[in-house]
Amino acid sequence: GAFWIMAKMVRRTCAFCSEGAAGSVMYIAKERDIAAHQDCLLFSSGFVESEEYNPENLDIRFDVASVLKELRRGKRLVCNFCRKKGATVGCEERACRRSYHYFCALCDDAAIETDQVKGVYRYLPRCFLTKRCRRFYGGDVCFCVLTVQIDLVRKCKQAGLLDDIFEEMLDTLHLAQEKLMDDNTSETEYEETVMALFDCGLFENILTNIHSGTEEKIQELLENRKRLDHKIELLQDLKEVL
Numbered sequence: 001g002a003f004w005i006m007a008k009m010v011r012r013t014c015a016f017c018s019e020g021a022a023g024s025v026m027y028i029a030k031e032r033d034i035a036a037h038q039d040c041l042l043f044s045s046g047f048v049e050s051e052e053y054n055p056e057n058l059d060i061r062f063d064v065a066s067v068l069k070e071l072r073r074g075k076r077l078v079c080n081f082c083r084k085k086g087a088t089v090g091c092e093e094r095a096c097r098r099s100y101h102y103f104c105a106l107c108d109d110a111a112i113e114t115d116q117v118k119g120v121y122r123y124l125p126r127c128f129l130t131k132r133c134r135r136f137y138g139g140d141v142c143f144c145v146l147t148v149q150i151d152l153v154r155k156c157k158q159a160g161l162l163d164d165i166f167e168e169m170l171d172t173l174h175l176a177q178e179k180l181m182d183d184n185t186s187e188t189e190y191e192e193t194v195m196a197l198f199d200c201g202l203f204e205n206i207l208t209n210i211h212s213g214t215e216e217k218i219q220e221l222l223e224n225r226k227r228l229d230h231k232i233e234l235l236q237d238l239k240e241v242l
Contacts, residue, residue: 015071016040016086017101029064036067040102044070045090078191080199081108097198 012026012035025038041062070088079087081104089100100108156162179185179193 014040016044016074016088017103018086027062029067032064032068034067034071037102040088041067043102044088078195079104080195081105083192
């Protein structure tokens with residue numbers, strides 16, 4: 001009898017994160033042959049619980065059509081941690097472009113916030129968590145994170161590693177530039193390269209600085225054009241006289 005029962009059991013993996021994490025509640029839609037972790041559903045940015053949601057009956061909690069819609073959205077999103085698609089968990093901060101699978105967010109030390117009464121399920125990555133802690137707690141909670149990073153860089157400098165690190169960074173940036181300039185780069189590689197550039201923050205900061213000087217540059221070019229137009233007119237007049 002025991003052998004017959006085991007033969008009937010099937011291991012299911014989550015449609016969102018492709019994991020079969022032990023101890024995690026899994027919801028299954030047999031008619032569509034899909035299964036998903038409860039947390040993968042709750043923390044997905046574009047997903048809301050069914051209107052029929054009843055806290056007294058958690059067996060029926062999610063609308064299948066909404067789950068399928070969220071799965072389709074996830075096919076366009078690459079996880080910031082594992083670099084695979086299906087990353088439907090977005091950051092609470094609008095300025096943050098990071099997307100994760102739920103379990104990848106945990107692996108990347110994201111802060112998870114849950115309020116079952118209000119139906120709040122969200123996360124903040126380390127970088128924005130640090131900013132928030134400084135803003136709300138005067139820096140006492142997360143300032144240690146920055147201190148550790150500064151100490152690490154100083155130790156690298158003392159060990160004579162900074163030159164090697166920056167050479168490696170420059171090589172990586174040159175490779176990224178080559179991929180972006182190459183028309184034969186695959187869409188996946190292009191997407192991953194762009195995400196990596198924005199994730200490091202440096203690219204976005206440089207882009208912001210360049211954009212901030214755009215108007216000034218436009219005015220400078222317009223003035224140059226006026227001077228050139230005036231010179232052209234003078235040369236044309238001189239040509240007619242000669």
